[in-house]
Structures are given as structure tokens and as C-alpha cells.
Amino acid sequence: MAALQTAATLGFTRVGLDSARAAEPDAVDNAPAIVVGSGYGAAVAALRLGQAGIRTLVLEMGRLWNTPGSDGKVFCSTSAPDQRSMWFRTRTEAPLASFLWLDVVNRDIGRYPGVLDRVHFADMSVFVGRGVGGGSLVNGGMAVTPLRSYFAEQFPTVDAAEMYGTYFPRARAMLGVNNVDPAWFEASDWYRFTRVSRKHAQNAGLRTTFVPSVYDFGYMQREAAGTAAKSALAGEVIYGNNQGKRSLDKTYLSSALGTGNVTIHTLEKVRAISRAADGTYVLTADRIDATGNVVETKEYGCTYLFLGGGSLGTSELLVRARETGTLPALDARVGAGWGTNGNVMLGRANHLWDTVGANQSTMPVMGIDDWANTANPVFAEIAPLPTGLEHWVSLYLAITKNPQRAAFTYDRASGTVKLGWSAAQSAVSVGMAKKLFDRINAANATMYRYDLFGGSNKVFADDFTYHPLGGCVLGQATDDHGRVKGYPRLYVTDGSLVPGSIGVNPFVTITALAERTMARVLAEDTAP
Numbered sequence: 001m002a003a004l005q006t007a008a009t010l011g012f013t014r015v016g017l018d019s020a021r022a023a024e025p026d027a028v029d030n031a032p033a034i035v036v037g038s039g040y041g042a043a044v045a046a047l048r049l050g051q052a053g054i055r056t057l058v059l060e061m062g063r064l065w066n067t068p069g070s071d072g073k074v075f076c077s078t079s080a081p082d083q084r085s086m087w088f089r090t091r092t093e094a095p096l097a098s099f100l101w102l103d104v105v106n107r108d109i110g111r112y113p114g115v116l117d118r119v120h121f122a123d124m125s126v127f128v129g130r131g132v133g134g135g136s137l138v139n140g141g142m143a144v145t146p147l148r149s150y151f152a153e154q155f156p157t158v159d160a161a162e163m164y165g166t167y168f169p170r171a172r173a174m175l176g177v178n179n180v181d182p183a184w185f186e187a188s189d190w191y192r193f194t195r196v197s198r199k200h201a202q203n204a205g206l207r208t209t210f211v212p213s214v215y216d217f218g219y220m221q222r223e224a225a226g227t228a229a230k231s232a233l234a235g236e237v238i239y240g241n242n243q244g245k246r247s248l249d250k251t252y253l254s255s256a257l258g259t260g261n262v263t264i265h266t267l268e269k270v271r272a273i274s275r276a277a278d279g280t281y282v283l284t285a286d287r288i289d290a291t292g293n294v295v296e297t298k299e300y301g302c303t304y305l306f307l308g309g310g311s312l313g314t315s316e317l318l319v320r321a322r323e324t325g326t327l328p329a330l331d332a333r334v335g336a337g338w339g340t341n342g343n344v345m346l347g348r349a350n351h352l353w354d355t356v357g358a359n360q361s362t363m364p365v366m367g368i369d370d371w372a373n374t375a376n377p378v379f380a381e382i383a384p385l386p387t388g389l390e391h392w393v394s395l396y397l398a399i400t401k402n403p404q405r406a407a408f409t410y411d412r413a414s415g416t417v418k419l420g421w422s423a424a425q426s427a428v429s430v431g432m433a434k435k436l437f438d439r440i441n442a443a444n445a446t447m448y449r450y451d452l453f454g455g456s457n458k459v460f461a462d463d464f465t466y467h468p469l470g471g472c473v474l475g476q477a478t479d480d481h482g483r484v485k486g487y488p489r490l491y492v493t494d495g496s497l498v499p500g501s502i503g504v505n506p507f508v509t510i511t512a513l514a515e516r517t518m519a520r521v522l523a524e525d526t527a528p
């Protein structure tokens, strides 16, 4: 972390370039390689470029989360969120909007570049992390490798043997994936909620499976024993974890900065990409201050450009570039193939004797795995609802095999990029989740909760996703290694490569695909 703090505060001017560039105007900063964003795909790119000795600049629109606030903590708590919680909002917009229909979850906050964003489109909103580390700062840490057969179905042109033999293991090792100790899990107060949901799934004849995590379970056990400061056991997750989680700033990005070749600029949002006559790329970026005001507009030049702004960020940049004519030769499939990974959230009401516990860890460790049910494939993670009080709620995030896809389009009048996902497409995910949970309710004589997602008795939260995937699908908008069609030395390394669905939580897949891209690109494209 020390390396990160030092390097990220360094200025960045004209790194790694020879004298041929010296004649360029002062306003232009250049690097051989630029990486947009600092989430999973971007972090892999930055590390592997840095290790290859290529000077690299990372441009991240969020802030570096390393400075404690007045409470002594870097991130604010979920129960008393402040300005650090959300990206330029005046009120938080938590996924779980209410309890007993009461508006007791969300809070008024000051506008600030907070760590969690909820990006609204017409019929879908998308939660994303903002800051050095992207989604790793806010996510639930579930580090799941997809079923090999489903990976092969989604990526028919990728060598699955190589992925499962080389890149998935490499990604898991680098991310610091570990497993909960089953004996500790069975005895722990903090996972009673999971054991209750497991019992109810088993009563319906369903299979459950442990899922690995990037949260350090050794640390969590010390939290439980009272010998370490509580984070997962103190309700921390969607607004950041102050301890315990191996987010990217502690893994890939820290190593990237350690190479001495990588620099990160924060609070700089890339808004346009074009190409100079000599084939290099030109990026226009707005530098913002803590109030969101643009304090400077910068231009950067690079030979190699890696897009890691996530499914939304990368799709937006490329759709705009194609439609405004700055990169007119981009493939027609740029912007297409987007999906929600079939996400639906829901709650069930338990019987009074089935207590879920006042103590709940925020890190899920188990899923109900009914993916093999070809009539209705669903993988549902058993999610926590840590309120500090017994509430008898079992919460789930279901990942359904929803085949629906949508596209991003450019709206000339507003200059914005829209997402064509409709409520009818979400209804497909709901239908699948309902089939599974109707079974569980029938087997346990339980019912759904109607009070958790706003005042309209909504049972299935189908209007948001944690897993935006697609928009620049591998093998369609790019070649089989993330090279963007039509533009040499332009690459995509993030979740936009995944065609809308991967059947499990996606960051291990995104990381492994980025490792595969970087191995190929460094071997073939950057040779002198």
C-alpha cells in the first residue's frame, strides 16, 4: 500500500518517450501505453505492462481510497453512510431500499466522488465501483470460477484447456483467493443465516456449494475472536471494507506500481478517444475536483491503448467514438451483446423458529447451485442482511441463465450513450428465479418478503444488476484476444468482453481473460 500511495501522488509528464515526441505541444502528455480504468481488467493490464518494462499510465475517474476521514476510517459504514458512500449523490441509493416498507435504509449525504455508483438507464440501473480498484472496492469478494461447460458455451473460440490449466489458476493466485474453513463455518454465529438457507435449499432437494472469496478468512476469524478490528463482521461491504478484503489496490495494482513503470492518475475521466495521423491514440480526459467540477481538460497520447473502464465505461467510450466518427471503423457489434448476468435479488420470510441471527458476515460463502437443471438454470448466492437485529429474512442474489441481450446506442441530441435493456427482459430473469424459490418456499412452507425493495410490494428486485457484462464481446467486436477490430494496438480487457452471462459472479473470469489477453499481446504485439 505504501508503494501505491507514493506512486499515485507523483506527477506524470512525458514518461518513457524518446525525443521524437518532444516536439509535441505542452498540453499533451504521452506514454507508450495507457490503461483506462483500474478495475480487474485494467489492473491486470497495468501489472503485465509494467513487468514488461513498458511505461504505463492508468487513468481512473474515481479517487484513491487511502486517506482516513474524520472518523479515522477510509470507508464509511453501511449503517451510517456519509459522502464517501456514493458517487456524487445527495442521498444514498442502496440495493435494499426499505425494511418493513419503511424508508430506513438510505440517508442524505453530501456530493462527493464516493466509492459506489448506481448508473441509471431507462429500465435498468447498474452498480459499479469508483476508485483505484474499481469494483473490487465494493463487491462481495466471491471469487468463483465458472463451470467449464458453460464457459465453453459462452466462449466457443477460446481454448478452455488453456484457461482452466493456466489463466484461471493464475488469476486466483494473484487475487489471493481463499476458502472459509468448513469447521469454523459450521460453528460460527456469523454464518447462521447461510446454514438456515442451506437447510431450506436441501429441504427442496437442491444442492449447495461453498464459494471461495478474496476476503481473508484468517482475518475474519480474528475479527470473530475479538483480536482484530471488525470489517466484514461490522457490516462493511458495498461502501468499502476498511480491513480484510484483498481488493486490487492490495494485489495487482500494488504490484504494478512496484514495477516502477506504472503511474496512476486519479479523478480523471476519459471522455473521448481518437487516432492521430501516425496511428497513435489520443485521449481527452476531464480532471475533476471533489465537488465534481471539471478543473482541467487534458490530452494524452499513447501507442498502445487498453480499455478497462468496465462494461459500461468501455462500451460508452467505443460507441461514442464510432458514432461521432473519431474511430469510425469500429465494428458494428461494438455496443452489442450486453446482459445483466441474469441478476435478481429477493428475500424470503422464515418461520419464527428459524432464526438467521443478529450477527451476519457481509461476505457470502455459499450458493444454491441448480445450474445443471437445464429446464431452469440458476445459481443463487446466499446473501447477508446484517442489521444487527434478528429479522428472519433470507436474502439471495440469483444469477439466472437469461438469454436476453441489449445494446448501447448513441443519442446525438444529448451526446449520451443509452442502454436498450427493457423491463420485459428483466421479467425473464424473474421467471427463472421465481421457479427456483417457489420450490424452496413450497418445501419449507415459507413465503417471500414484500417489504425490501420499495413501497410497491416488490418481491423480485429486477431493476438493478451488480454484474454488467458485454458491450464489446470477445470474438465479435474484438478478435479472440481482445484486440479491437479495425484498430491496431487498441485492446479491451474488462467485463465488456463477456457476452452478457457467465453463470457465476464474474470477476475471476474477467481477470483470467485479461491475463490471457496480456500474455498474447505482450508476446506478439509489443516486440520492437
Ligand code: FAE
Pocket (backbone or CB within 6 Å): 036, 037, 038, 039, 040, 041, 042, 059, 060, 061, 062, 127, 128, 129, 130, 131, 132, 133, 134, 135, 136, 138, 139, 140, 141, 142, 143, 144, 238, 268, 269, 270, 271, 308, 309, 310, 311, 312, 313, 314, 317, 466, 467, 468, 493, 494, 495, 496, 504, 505, 506, 507, 508, 510
Ligand atoms: P470495474 O471493476 O467496474 O472497473 C472499471 C473502472 O474504470 C472503475 O474504477 C471506473 O471508475 C473506471 N472508469 C470507467 N470509465 C472510465 C473513464 N471513462 N475514465 C476513467 N475511468 C473510468 O471493471 N463480482 C464477483 O465476481 N463477485 C462478487 O462477490 C461481486 N459482488 C459485487 C457486489 C457489488 C455491490 C458490485 C457493484 C459488483 C459486484 N461484483 C462481484 C461485480 C464485479 O465487481 C465486477 O464484475 C467487476 O468489478 C468488473 O470488472 P471490470 O474490470 O470490468
